Amino acid sequence: MEDPELGVRRMVKQWAGKRPDIDARPLALFGRLTRADALAGTVIASALRTHGLNRGEFDVLATLHRGEDPEGLSPGTLASSMSLSPAATTNRIDRLEAAGLLTRGPDPADGRGVRVRLTAKGREIADEAVSDHVRGMERMLSGLSAAERDQLSGLLARLLHSITRVG
Numbered sequence: 001m002e003d004p005e006l007g008v009r010r011m012v013k014q015w016a017g018k019r020p021d022i023d024a025r026p027l028a029l030f031g032r033l034t035r036a037d038a039l040a041g042t043v044i045a046s047a048l049r050t051h052g053l054n055r056g057e058f059d060v061l062a063t064l065h066r067g068e069d070p071e072g073l074s075p076g077t078l079a080s081s082m083s084l085s086p087a088a089t090t091n092r093i094d095r096l097e098a099a100g101l102l103t104r105g106p107d108p109a110d111g112r113g114v115r116v117r118l119t120a121k122g123r124e125i126a127d128e129a130v131s132d133h134v135r136g137m138e139r140m141l142s143g144l145s146a147a148e149r150d151q152l153s154g155l156l157a158r159l160l161h162s163i164t165r166v167g
Contacts, residue, residue, distance in 0.1 A: 004035040040140055047136040051129040052099070058133070060092045061101060061126040064118045071108060072117035101125060 008031045012024040041055075048058050059082050064073060073081075079089035093116055096102045101122030107113030118126065141149055 004039065005032070008032055008035065040137075043136050043140060044133065047132045048129055050132065051125050053125070053129055056088075056092050057096055058126075058129055060089070060096055061118065061122055062130060064102065064116065065123060065126040065130075072105070072115035074107065074113055075116060078116055096122065 008028050011031055012028045015022065015024040015027060045055060048055060051058075053061070060078065063078060063081050067073060067081075075089055075093060076086060078093075079086050082089065084092075093102065093104065097104060100119055102116055102118050104114050104116055107115045144152065
C-alpha cells in the first residue's frame with residue numbers, strides 16, 4: 001500500500017500544475033483527514049471484530065455502559081445521543097438483543113415506553129471492547145507527544161465548530 005502522505009503530496013502537486021490559481025492547502029488538509037479517518041476506521045473495526053461487534057453495535061453498548069442508568073435509556077434517547085435515526089437505532093438494538101447483549105423492558109416512569117438496558121454479558125463485552133479500542137487508539141497516536149495530541153485535539157475541536165457554522 002502506498003504511503004497515504006505521498007498520495008496527498010502528489011494530489012497537491014498535480015493541482016498546482018493544473019490550477020496554479022488555487023491554494024491546494026485545504027485539499028491537502030482534508031485529504032489527510034479523510035485518509036487518517038479511513039485508516040483509523042480499519043484499525044478500530046479490527047479491534048471491535050475480535051469482540052463480535054461492528055462500530056455501530058459498539059456505539060450502542062458504549063453509550064448504554066458509560067451512562068449506566070439503572071433504568072436504561074429509551075430508544076429515542078439512545079438514538080439522539082448517537083445522532084442516528086430511530087430506525088437505524090432499532091436495527092442495532094434488535095441485533096444486540098438477539099445476541100443477548102441487551103434487553104428491552106417497560107419504562108417504569110411511562111408504561112407505554114421502553115427502556116434498553118445492558119445484560120451482564122453486554123456489560124462485560126463493552127468493558128473488554130472499550131479497553132481494546134482505547135489501546136488501539138493509543139497505538140495510532142504513538143507518534144505524537146502528549147502536547148501534540150492536546151494541540152491536535154484542540155485544533156480539530158475548532159475545525160468542527162467552524163464546519164458546524166458553515167453547514
